[in-house]
Amino acid sequence: MKAQQEVEQFLYRQAELLDTKQWQKWIDLFAADGIYWMPPDASYKTWDGQPAIFAEDKNLMTVRMLRVLHPDAWSQRPLWGTNHVVSNVVIRKIAGNGDVEVGSRFHMMELRRDDVRHFAGSYFHVLKKSKSGYRIKLQRVDMTNAQAAYDYVLQVWV
Amino acid sequence: MKQADYASFVEPDRVRKEVYTDAQIFEREMERIHETVWIYCGHESQIPKAGDYYAVQIGRQPMILVRGKDKKVHVLYNRCPHRGNMIVGDRKGNTGEQFRCSYHAWTFHHDGKLKNIPMMESGYAGTRLNKDSPELCLKRAARVESYRGFVFASLAEKGPSLKEYLGKAIVAFDDMCDRAPEGEVEVVPNCFRVIQHSNWKLFMENQIDALHPSVTHQSTGRAAHEVEKILARKAKAGEALSYHMLSAFATVTIDKWDNFQTINYPHGHCILTGYMGLRPQDPDTLAYDKVMIKAYGKKRFEEIVGVNIHHVLVYPGLSVQSPLQQLRAVRPLGVDRTLTEIWHFRLKGAPEPIYRRSLAYYNLVNSPATLINADDLENFWKCHQGLSSEGGDWVSFARHHGHDIEKDGTVESAPNMGTSEAPMRNQMKAWAEFMR
Numbered sequence: 001m002k003a004q005q006e007v008e009q010f011l012y013r014q015a016e017l018l019d020t021k022q023w024q025k026w027i028d029l030f031a032a033d034g035i036y037w038m039p040p041d042a043s044y045k046t047w048d049g050q051p052a053i054f055a056e057d058k059n060l061m062t063v064r065m066l067r068v069l070h071p072d073a074w075s076q077r078p079l080w081g082t083n084h085v086v087s088n089v090v091i092r093k094i095a096g097n098g099d100v101e102v103g104s105r106f107h108m109m110e111l112r113r114d115d116v117r118h119f120a121g122s123y124f125h126v127l128k129k130s131k132s133g134y135r136i137k138l139q140r141v142d143m144t145n146a147q148a149a150y151d152y153v154l155q156v157w158v
Numbered sequence: 159m160k161q162a163d164y165a166s167f168v169e170p171d172r173v174r175k176e177v178y179t180d181a182q183i184f185e186r187e188m189e190r191i192h193e194t195v196w197i198y199c200g201h202e203s204q205i206p207k208a209g210d211y212y213a214v215q216i217g218r219q220p221m222i223l224v225r226g227k228d229k230k231v232h233v234l235y236n237r238c239p240h241r242g243n244m245i246v247g248d249r250k251g252n253t254g255e256q257f258r259c260s261y262h263a264w265t266f267h268h269d270g271k272l273k274n275i276p277m278m279e280s281g282y283a284g285t286r287l288n289k290d291s292p293e294l295c296l297k298r299a300a301r302v303e304s305y306r307g308f309v310f311a312s313l314a315e316k317g318p319s320l321k322e323y324l325g326k327a328i329v330a331f332d333d334m335c336d337r338a339p340e341g342e343v344e345v346v347p348n349c350f351r352v353i354q355h356s357n358w359k360l361f362m363e364n365q366i367d368a369l370h371p372s373v374t375h376q377s378t379g380r381a382a383h384e385v386e387k388i389l390a391r392k393a394k395a396g397e398a399l400s401y402h403m404l405s406a407f408a409t410v411t412i413d414k415w416d417n418f419q420t421i422n423y424p425h426g427h428c429i430l431t432g433y434m435g436l437r438p439q440d441p442d443t444l445a446y447d448k449v450m451i452k453a454y455g456k457k458r459f460e461e462i463v464g465v466n467i468h469h470v471l472v473y474p475g476l477s478v479q480s481p482l483q484q485l486r487a488v489r490p491l492g493v494d495r496t497l498t499e500i501w502h503f504r505l506k507g508a509p510e511p512i513y514r515r516s517l518a519y520y521n522l523v524n525s526p527a528t529l530i531n532a533d534d535l536e537n538f539w540k541c542h543q544g545l546s547s548e549g550g551d552w553v554s555f556a557r558h559h560g561h562d563i564e565k566d567g568t569v570e571s572a573p574n575m576g577t578s579e580a581p582m583r584n585q586m587k588a589w590a591e592f593m594r
Binding site for chain 2: 038040041049050051052053054055059060062063064065066067068070071072073074075076077078147148149150151152153154155
């Protein structure tokens, strides 16, 4: 049960860093070769060489972060914020060295200007155990509304 | 407003703001433009097997693009002739041997012809309807034509042929397909769909507005350039990753965009010349060049890759980036809401890295998490809000007006005046002709 609690705390922290817009700290949760991936459809098996809503390594994450922090990122000017709730955390696999594969569900409410949007779906995390805690090797985000038309777009990671 | 003379809303270098915001004008646009001219429905490779279909919107009309058993492509109104039920409710799928209405089980062949009505004999004896009544078929688009796999439909019986309508803008499809060693492209399944909160024309104008990138997209350009510099410091010479397709928005300054050129054609079509990556010399490109030379011979190969196109706009609702195999179809949903469907294609016979170049652009620029269009969409919304106000009556397209070079029916922006608003003037000129 110790691993379960550690994993849950890690996933909550991941969501909290997004909701509080601590982008660099969020990127630091990823391993050096970590990938953030949001496929356009649940049937996709790999991010590599296929269409993806997001398929970002740490370099691209940094581009996205620097972009949203730039004073002339016009789409950042309206007030916006998010609220994630993460739940249904189930460890699927634990390796001898402590690495885990874990599934969970999330719901994100987003306010942008006066408009509220809801995104929901499942996370799949591959977490590497290190001395300083878990690092994300893969964060797969399958949105239930992945195939729906996007009313406006996604600015940052979900 | 009674049936106004909408053509008078357009002057050579400016247009009335109502053109973007008036709901009555929107209805008339749908009737006179989108539901009259050739509209892009989809690519033949989307529907390879008999019964494969896609729902597609033409103006205000829900339509079905479907492959028949005879391999022919049909475009039908998505409406049962019985009580008006839509025949398919999904965006795509395979309808099997027939279309079957979910309300009363009327069935239809893929070409729209009536197949069967339950209890036809007992239920309709002595009525105005019998099996051969034409009004018992799914109505077909008046005209359907395909060019190099790209399917268009027109809901008007009369008008120019597809080729006549496209005119020189047909280069969009030739340039894309010719770049394939096998001379064909294939669609990659699952398009991205993004809604903008503005009139559809703002999208068409922005696509070919060579002045906006360095202003609208500077945050992404600078961010990508910063990361490139960090990577260059870490990498061995020549091995640094490049985000050229993003950083160009910052490194190509406003004055440089004037080096681009626009060529404007009848019906509102337009080409923006100047392709960012023109002729790269990396190993992937050189390997591709070899395959192409083998397929076409040296002379034809040089002609193909020498085509200097950044974007082609096919009025009223198609934006094609042929060198990167991207296609955006604009579907107006209302006067202030517009859907774009964004597709990309594989060059048949080209090595995998060439596809990956197209894919990288598709994901970074065109996905619903786009690093580029987010700021365009923000501008579109702001434009539409501002235009809806009483703060002014006109939209200005005066940049470099009076310098355009007109010959043989085409209008070119003058040398070093690539940021000319000639494409907007040309689109509005076509608009006024359609709306007359």
